[in-house]
Amino acid sequence: MTGTHPNRFPVISLTYREGDLIIKQGDYGISIYKIVKGRVFVFKESGDKEIALTTLNPGDIFGEIAFLNRDRETRSASARALEETELEVWHPSMLSKEYQEMPPMLKYVVDQLLTRLLRMGQVLVQMSDQEEKRRKAAKKRDPFVSERCYYRKAVDLECYYRPAALSPKARLSGRIKDISLSGVGMEIAVRNASNHSHMESDLFVLNTVLPNGKDLELKAKIVSLNQSETPEKLLMGMTFIELTENAKKVLGFFLMA
Amino acid sequence: MDITPFMQIYLSAEETYESGDIIIEEGSRGNWVYVVLAGKVKVTKRTEVGIVTMDTLKQGAVFGEMAMLGKFMDGRSASVIAADGPVKLGVLNFELLRRDYDSLSPRLKLLIDALIVRLKECNERVAAFVVAANPKNRGEK
Numbered sequence: 001m002t003g004t005h006p007n008r009f010p011v012i013s014l015t016y017r018e019g020d021l022i023i024k025q026g027d028y029g030i031s032i033y034k035i036v037k038g039r040v041f042v043f044k045e046s047g048d049k050e051i052a053l054t055t056l057n058p059g060d061i062f063g064e065i066a067f068l069n070r071d072r073e074t075r076s077a078s079a080r081a082l083e084e085t086e087l088e089v090w091h092p093s094m095l096s097k098e099y100q101e102m103p104p105m106l107k108y109v110v111d112q113l114l115t116r117l118l119r120m121g122q123v124l125v126q127m128s129d130q131e132e133k134r135r136k137a138a139k140k141r142d143p144f145v146s147e148r149c150y151y152r153k154a155v156d157l158e159c160y161y162r163p164a165a166l167s168p169k170a171r172l173s174g175r176i177k178d179i180s181l182s183g184v185g186m187e188i189a190v191r192n193a194s195n196h197s198h199m200e201s202d203l204f205v206l207n208t209v210l211p212n213g214k215d216l217e218l219k220a221k222i223v224s225l226n227q228s229e230t231p232e233k234l235l236m237g238m239t240f241i242e243l244t245e246n247a248k249k250v251l252g253f254f255l256m257a
Numbered sequence: 258m259d260i261t262p263f264m265q266i267y268l269s270a271e272e273t274y275e276s277g278d279i280i281i282e283e284g285s286r287g288n289w290v291y292v293v294l295a296g297k298v299k300v301t302k303r304t305e306v307g308i309v310t311m312d313t314l315k316q317g318a319v320f321g322e323m324a325m326l327g328k329f330m331d332g333r334s335a336s337v338i339a340a341d342g343p344v345k346l347g348v349l350n351f352e353l354l355r356r357d358y359d360s361l362s363p364r365l366k367l368l369i370d371a372l373i374v375r376l377k378e379c380n381e382r383v384a385a386f387v388v389a390a391n392p393k394n395r396g397e398k
Contacts, residue, residue: 032368054378064368065375090364098365103357104263105349109290112319113372116312120379123312127386134390 009091016081023063023079030073030092032063038085044077044125051128053077053121067092068099068114076121152180153255157208159186163196164203164219172196174236176208181251183220183239190232198225198234203241214250218243260347264292269350276342281321283336288324288351291337293317296344301336302384306391311380313340323373324351325358334377 013036016022022033025045033040035058042062044051056062065076102110157176162168172195174188184206192198199222206218224237243251260268271294274280281287283303293316300312300320314320320337358366 034367051382053382054375061367061371064371067368068372095364095368098362102361102365104261105267106354106357106361108264109319109322109325109354110369110372112317113322113369113376116314116318117372117376117379120312120376120383124379124383124386127383127390131386131389 009094012089014087014089016085018081018083020081021078022081023075025075025078027075028073029075030067032061032067032090034061034088034090035059036086036088039082040085041080041082042077044121046125046129049128049132051125055082068110076118152178154178159206159208161204161206164205181255183237186236186238187228187233188236190234193234198222210254212254216247216250218247267349267353268347270348272346272348274339274342274344274346276339278339279336280339281333281337284332286332290319290321290324290349290351290354292319292347292349294345294347296339297341298344299338299340301338302380304384304388306388309384309387311335311383323377325354326370326373335380
């Protein structure tokens with residue numbers, strides 16, 4: 001057999017800078033790369049989206065799927081250098097002969113592995129696409145949903161609140177420590193919790209005045225209750241159940257400012 | 258299924274399972290490698306939203322091969338359950354397979370290792386997406 005002598009294909013070294021694309025999904029190529037130095041991010045591309053598969057370190061190899069999947073020698077994923085990266089490039093001929101001559105049962109097992117990996121890779125892309133669709137749909141329903149976390153603001157606001165089931169006469173007090181479009185973090189006295197039920201998912205109506213003078217009434221439920229660093233105080237995490245259009249506007253404006 | 262001659266010498270036993278029987282349990286120790294001779298098996302993973310079916314394997318499929326690496330100290334990475342019984346499995350001689358593997362060059366071994374790790378990672382990613390898609394059920398199981 002000619003052309004398969006290992007020495008005819010010396011190992012080549014390549015260096016990439018941070019951010020360089022090493023392999024592009026869909027391109028032709030069957031070389032295998034071994035990381036000598038640096039880190040490599042492997043991802044699938046679906047539309048504009050990058051779906052993370054793994055991050056590889058020195059000693060790891062990549063590019064092996066196109067080598068094994070001879071029916072379709074295009075790259076099944078992309079790889080990008082996360083930092084300055086040195087690679088050892090293996091010419092496919094260095095392995096082809098040995099691969100072909102591998103004990104047939106072992107080769108069968110490897111083929112099975114490959115088939116399953118390719119199938120799971122497709123499942124992964126499908127699931128990621130579905131996830132994106134769902135996220136987009138959620139965003140359309142409520143433009144605040146996907147951005148709310150960016151707007152969380154630390155505050156110190158006096159707040160009156162009452163169990164939603166009780167009449168407005170019942171009045172407990174607390175201090176809102178942070179607020180976002182999705183909820184508040186509030187510090188309350190321990191005794192509040194001994195006078196009225198403060199259990200997870202209990203509903204409350206909150207009344208406060210924002211620093212800009214705007215009144216706010218909110219309906220929220222408890223999602224967490226923890227000891228505060230201040231003695232005799234509890235920290236209560238609450239999620240808004242419903243925000244009126246007006247409350248959303250007032251709060252949104254305050255959080256953006 | 259017709260057993261190819263090369264597979265014949267690796268077959269050390271045959272086992273039969275009824276639908277729902279657990280063949281491999283996630284997290285358990287063991288290095289049996291199986292080939293599906295008849296029927297179908299389900300590959301499942303435990304997640305925080307319950308048990309998720311990752312894949313269904315048919316006649317001819319090999320599973321349990323990740324044990325070949327002998328690297329995963331945390332036990333089997335997924336459960337395998339008989340899906341469409343009676344399921345007939347061939348038990349492959351692990352020692353023989355392992356000897357084949359050990360006879361390979363370091364490069365080819367690295368290649369097989371990479372493939373196994375990749376499949377394990379890919380399964381974990383898929384499981385993570387399933388969890389993300391089912392936030393309502395979080396906390397169950």
